[in-house]
Amino acid sequence: MEFAIDATTRDRIEQARELGEREFRPVGLEADRNAAPIPVGHPFFDRCLARGEGRTRWAGPGAAAGALRKSNVTLTLLIAEELAYWDRGVINATPGPGLPEQSVLGMGTDEQKERYLGPFLEPDRPRWACFAMTEPGAGSDAAAIRTLARKDGDGWILNGAKCFIGGASRSDWILVQATVDPSKGRAAQRAFFVEQGTPGLGGFKIEKKMGLKAYESTSFTLEDVRVPAANLLGGEVRYERRAGFKAAMQTFNAGRPVIAANAVGIARAALDESIRFARDHDLLGRDRVRDRIEAIARRVRKARLVCLRAGWLADQQRANIVEASMSKALAAQVAQEAASVGLELLGLTGGRGDHLIEKLYRDAKAMDIVEGTGQIQRMIIARQLVGLPR
Numbered sequence: 153m154e155f156a157i158d159a160t161t162r163d164r165i166e167q168a169r170e171l172g173e174r175e176f177r178p179v180g181l182e183a184d185r186n187a188a189p190i191p192v193g194h195p196f197f198d199r200c201l202a203r204g205e206g207r208t209r210w211a212g213p214g215a216a217a218g219a220l221r222k223s224n225v226t227l228t229l230l231i232a233e234e235l236a237y238w239d240r241g242v243i244n245a246t247p248g249p250g251l252p253e254q255s256v257l258g259m260g261t262d263e264q265k266e267r268y269l270g271p272f273l274e275p276d277r278p279r280w281a282c283f284a285m286t287e288p289g290a291g292s293d294a295a296a297i298r299t300l301a302r303k304d305g306d307g308w309i310l311n312g313a314k315c316f317i318g319g320a321s322r323s324d325w326i327l328v329q330a331t332v333d334p335s336k337g338r339a340a341q342r343a344f345f346v347e348q349g350t351p352g353l354g355g356f357k358i359e360k361k362m363g364l365k366a367y368e369s370t371s372f373t374l375e376d377v378r379v380p381a382a383n384l385l386g387g388e389v390r391y392e393r394r395a396g397f398k399a400a401m402q403t404f405n406a407g408r409p410v411i412a413a414n415a416v417g418i419a420r421a422a423l424d425e426s427i428r429f430a431r432d433h434d435l436l437g438r439d440r441v442r443d444r445i446e447a448i449a450r451r452v453r454k455a456r457l458v459c460l461r462a463g464w465l466a467d468q469q470r471a472n473i474v475e476a477s478m479s480k481a482l483a484a485q486v487a488q489e490a491a492s493v494g495l496e497l498l499g500l501t502g503g504r505g506d507h508l509i510e511k512l513y514r515d516a517k518a519m520d521i522v523e524g525t526g527q528i529q530r531m532i533i534a535r536q537l538v539g540l541p542r
C-alpha cells in the first residue's frame with residue numbers, strides 16, 4: 153500500500169482545510185445554534201455552485217458506457233476527512249446528486265442518467281437528490297421495507313412512508329426503494345425515481361435530531377404516487393434476481409469508507425479541542441490527562457489507516473468489503489470516544505452546551521448509525537472473515 157501523499161493531493165487537502173475553516177465551520181455552527189437545516193435560499197449554496205460543487209461524476213451524454221469524471225477514492229476520503237473536521241453536517245447539506253448517484257451510475261439506463269444526472273452536469277441552481285430506504289419499521293433490516301410498488305398499466309403505483317431521508321423536501325427527485333411483494337424480502341425490491349411535485353408525494357416533516365443539524369433529515373409519505381415505467385431504476389430488463397436490493401447495497405458499500413473518513417475528521421477535531429484546552433489550562437503535565445489524549449491520538453491514527461486502506465483497495469479495483477466495514481465500525485467508535493474524552497477533560501466548559509466539543513459529541517453518534525450501524529458492520533466483517541451464517 154502506498155502511503156505517500158503527493159504535492160497535488162496535499163494542495164487539495166489544504167484547499168479543503170481553508171474552505172472548511174472559512175465556510176463550513178461558521179455555517180455549521182449557525183445551523184446548530186438555530187437547530188434548523190441551512191435554508192435552501194442561503195448564500196452558502198450559491199457559493200458552493202460558484203466553486204463548481206454540486207456536480208455529478210457522470211461524464212455526460214455520449215460518454216462511453218461507465219465513463220465517469222475522473223475520481224480517486226483515496227483523495228475523496230482525505231477531502232471527506234478534512235471537511236468533516238470543520239463540519240460533517242454541512243458536507244451533507246452541500247448540493248449534488250448525493251447518495252443515489254452511485255446506484256444511478258451503476259444501474260441506470262442511458263435515458264435515466266441523462267434525465268436525472270444531466271441537470272447536475274452544470275447545475276443552474278443548487279440541486280439535490282436523495283435515496284429513501286429507511287421506514288418507520290425498517291432500518292437495519294432493509295429487507296423488511298413495506299413501501300409497496302404495484303404495476304398499473306404501463307406504470308407503477310407507490311404507497312408507503314419513509315423517514316430520516318437526507319434532503320428529501322429539497323430534492324429534485326428521490327430514489328425510492330420499494331417492494332413488489334413484502335413476503336419475498338430482498339428479491340422483490342425495486343428502486344423508483346419519484347420527482348418532486350408528483351401527486352401523492354407529500355407530508356414532508358423535518359425530523360428533530362441530536363446532531364448534524366446543518367442538513368435536513370425528513371420523513372414523507374407516498375399515497376397512490378403514479379410513476380411511469382421509465383422511472384424504474386435500470387428498467388425492467390435489469391431486474392433479474394435481487395438486482396434492486398443489490399443496487400441499494402452498492403450505494404451503501406461505496407459510502408462506508410466515506411462515512412469512516414468523516415468520523416476520523418470529527419475525531420481529529422475533538423482531539424484538537426482536548427489538546428488546546430489542556431494546553432491552555434496547563435493540564436498536559438498531568439498523567440491522567442496526557443494518557444487519555446495519547447490513547448485517543450493513537451486510535452485516531454489507526455482508524456485513519458484502516459480507512460485509507462479501504463480507499464486504496466478501491467482505487468486498485470480490488471474488493472474492499474471487509475476494510476470498508478472495518479473502517480466504518482472503527483472510525484465511528486473512535487469519533488465517539490474522542491468526543492467523550494474531550495467532554496470529560498473540558499468538564500463544565502464542555503458541558504455548558506456552547507462549546508464545539510459538545511456539538512462534536514452530538515455529531516459523532518450519527519457516524520455509527522448511518523449507512524449501516526456498528527453492529528451491522530461487525531456482522532458483515534464476521535461473515536467475511538469467519539463465515540458467520542447469514
Ligand SMILES: Cc1cc2nc3c(=O)[nH]c(=O)nc-3n(C[C@H](O)[C@H](O)[C@H](O)COP(=O)(O)OP(=O)(O)OC[C@H]3O[C@@H](n4cnc5c(N)ncnc54)[C@H](O)[C@@H]3O)c2cc1C
Pocket residue numbers: 251282283284285286290291292293315316317318361364369518521522523524525526527528531
Ligand atoms: C443522521 C441520519 C441520516 C440518515 N439518512 C438516511 C438517508 O438519507 N436515507 C435512508 O434511507 N436512511 C437514512 N437514515 C436511516 C439509517 O439508515 C437508519 O437509522 C439505520 O439503518 C438504522 O436503522 P434504525 O435507526 O431503524 O435502527 P434499528 O435497525 O431499529 O436498530 C436499532 C439497534 O439495534 C441494532 N441491530 C439491529 N439489527 C441488528 C442485528 N441483526 N444484530 C445486532 N444488532 C442489531 C442496531 O445496530 C441498533 O443499535 C439516516 C439516519 C440518521 C441518524
